[in-house]
Amino acid sequence: MFRKYSVLLRMKYVEMFAYRLATIVWMTGAMVQPLITMMVWMNIDPDQENAFIFYFAALIFVERMTSAWDVWELEREIREGTFSYQIVRPFHPIHWAIAENIVYKALFLVILIPAWGLLAVFIPALRLDQISAAQWLLFFCALLLAAVIRFLFSYTFGLLGFWVTKVTALYGMFEAVSLFLSGRIAPMSLLPPFLKTISFYLPFRYMVGFPIEILTGSVQGMDIVYGFGWAAVWCMFFMLAVLLLWKAGLRKNQAVGG
């Protein structure tokens, strides 16, 4: 297993370098929307400026570390029939996707951490000296869990492609709703109470917002425990969904175009 993974990782690493320009451009493009949202909030409440800068910088970081694109790939492969090549391999296709995610996110990490350090020299709001070791530990656990949930969520939708043709449109709708519920439009504390309540029970908060809340200290004590509890529940749910959909999907699959 370990050897297989090291080969997969190396392969995906080489693949990534072929598209490095696209990756970098795509990555910078994804930062624009959070930055605009940040400016909106800085306008609404100028006193909280530093808090917003920190929140949205953390948001950009967490967004990159948890982003999931597998639904697009799976949908295309299933539609075009090239997914058959993956099915006949003796190693479950999900491992290819996981390896790809690890490689890309490692790249993001290598770029974003020095960038954060550099920016923190000029922007005091980004300095991290207030954060305790326990917070860091919890943050990394929550971040890992967030990446896993988001990946599984995306993969679940990708597998639905066996039955539904326009699965990316459906996924896009969920993404749009999740903007509110995951803390990307506003920090949880600024959401209307109704949205805040339902976001607690839905998976979206645990895909992006929850790790940031730990870092900013806006979630504390028992709320952190409940948060991890719900995150674990959703993680298990999507694991099961991927497992079941995979089995049912293989029976359903009729490779298009052979």
Add this chain to the structure above:
Amino acid sequence: MKRHWRIFCEFFRTCLVEELEYRSEFLGNFLSSLFGIGMAILTIQVFFYQTDNLGGWKYADVLLLLGIFNTLQGLIDFALRPNMSRLLQHIRMGTFDYVLTKPVDSMFYVSFRHLVFWRLIDVLLGIGLIIYALIQKHYMPTIMDAVMFFISIGSSLVLIYALWMMLMTTSFWVIRIDDLSFVFNSFFETTRFPIGMYRGWLRIVLTYILPAAFITSTPALSLLGKWNGMTTILSVVLAGLFLWISRRFWRYALRSYTSASS
């Protein structure tokens, strides 16, 4: 001009025929457009849950701005976006040679050949939102407001076209990227909110260098009766300037184009 109009009508007709083969998708597309604008309105409501103005604009004003934004976005998705990836493919495969040999201006051809009609739903929804916002505000634009609005929306269309073409022209050099259009999206997102929201150097950049301010804010202010003759003239001048630059850039790119595989 007249000839180009006739050719455009011909593009329009062929694309319409093509699209009518997929009539059954109309409902789904309509629902997704409706959903999109609904989410955008909800976003603004989340902001206004905490405040009563955004960069000096009230709720109804921001809705009107969003209406204009949605309309323009619909027009971009209708006429410009479908052509971006096709140009890239032409350049990569070398089939761009066929475009060049056609007896029609190549820049015109590559920017309007393919149209996606159902995107016009977004235009209609945007116009609906503009009207709704005016009713909310109890404001009836005067004739002069309307004139100013149409002049400034005209320049914003030209500006969008020019900026879009400049980006599209870079594909002669950057052929590794599948779709450059999201670079434009990132810029265009900034026009979703009033220009008064941006501060310092960013506002200067978004007014004069990447003229986001003239794309949605100026038309919105005109329609609300807060126009200013100088700004409107400036928007026309800038639009002309950018169109000229994009034209020059296209010509320059054509000169450096060496077909593929030869």
